[in-house]
Amino acid sequence: MRRLPPLTAVEAFVQVARLGSVKAAAEELALSSPALSRRIQALERFVARPLFERRHQAMILNGDGELLLARVAPALDALAVAIDTTTGETDLLRLRLNVPPLFASQRLIGKLPSLRAKHPTFHIDLDTQPHPLARLGEGLDAAIIIARDIDPQFYSRKIARSRIAAIGSQQLREGDHPINRPADIANATILVHRDMSELFNIWREAVGAPDLEPAAIDHFDSGQLILDAAAQGLGVAFMLDEHVEGSRDARLINLFEYEVDSSYSYWFASRRAALSNRAVRIFHDWMFEAIV
Numbered sequence: 102m103r104r105l106p107p108l109t110a111v112e113a114f115v116q117v118a119r120l121g122s123v124k125a126a127a128e129e130l131a132l133s134s135p136a137l138s139r140r141i142q143a144l145e146r147f148v149a150r151p152l153f154e155r156r157h158q159a160m161i162l163n164g165d166g167e168l169l170l171a172r173v174a175p176a177l178d179a180l181a182v183a184i185d186t187t188t189g190e191t192d193l194l195r196l197r198l199n200v201p202p203l204f205a206s207q208r209l210i211g212k213l214p215s216l217r218a219k220h221p222t223f224h225i226d227l228d229t230q231p232h233p234l235a236r237l238g239e240g241l242d243a244a245i246i247i248a249r250d251i252d253p254q255f256y257s258r259k260i261a262r263s264r265i266a267a268i269g270s271q272q273l274r275e276g277d278h279p280i281n282r283p284a285d286i287a288n289a290t291i292l293v294h295r296d297m298s299e300l301f302n303i304w305r306e307a308v309g310a311p312d313l314e315p316a317a318i319d320h321f322d323s324g325q326l327i328l329d330a331a332a333q334g335l336g337v338a339f340m341l342d343e344h345v346e347g348s349r350d351a352r353l354i355n356l357f358e359y360e361v362d363s364s365y366s367y368w369f370a371s372r373r374a375a376l377s378n379r380a381v382r383i384f385h386d387w388m389f390e391a392i393v
Contacts, residue, residue, distance in 0.1 A: 119256070120373050242381050292337065
């Protein structure tokens with residue numbers, strides 16, 4: 102059997118990776134900072150490579166560290182579950198999660214049975230109210246957010262890389278003013294989500310039409326309503342490619358074949374200390390295994 106590193110070193114690595122700080126991880130594990138640092142160094146010697154970028158008062162995972170975390174964290178959590186089950190400590194786990202409704206309907210709800218199958222006592226309170234970052238730690242444990250970036254005071258991890266899609270109905274390619282090339286947007290209404298207000302500007306720059314102006318701009322604060330409006334032929338929705346793919350609406354198409362990277366993406370976010378919460382940790386690791 103292959104020799105394994107000490108479990109205490111693996112536990113220290115996972116805690117530092119999740120909290121981003123030796124001091125915070127040491128407090129969580131009831132260790133001194135030097136003792137915890139020695140455990141991290143022991144693991145790095147075992148795998149024969151550094152796992153973190155050392156910065157002032159912060160430890161940031163490098164590529165090897167990210168890969169190792171993705172592989173060992175679920176196993177460590179599964180071990181904790183097994184021990185809890187054996188000792189009878191299987192209290193109800195509850196996560197208070199904020200999530201955009203479109204992400205919830207397209208990508209989350211359908212996958213939750215697999216989470217429940219792995220963790221029968223796990224439950225989620227879903228919240229869709231605005232301004233989730235301001236409520237983390239005060240009514241919310243974690244959030245899934247669509248944004249360009251996340252304030253570094255929070256733990257955050259990008260869920261997926263996205264591209265911009267000009268989404269419309271097939272009927273927009275027909276009629277008196279068909280839309281077959283970017284210049285045709287001048288005769289159309291575009292539909293814009295308030296949380297992704299710059300998508301059209303990014304797209305027109307990328308396709309070489311920085312001065313392109315639509316006939317009108319309609320603003321929405323609901324992703325599903327934008328898709329519904331686009332499906333009815335009311336305009337061209339500038340959203341993410343995963344939105345048209347996830348809609349499973351045969352009426353909707355990506356009108357152009359340009360591959361324009363979006364500066365907006367979905368992120369998982371929480372307060373760094375929240376990653377010591379077992380419910381947050383279980384959901385985080387499951388999501389990046391099952392959804393991403």
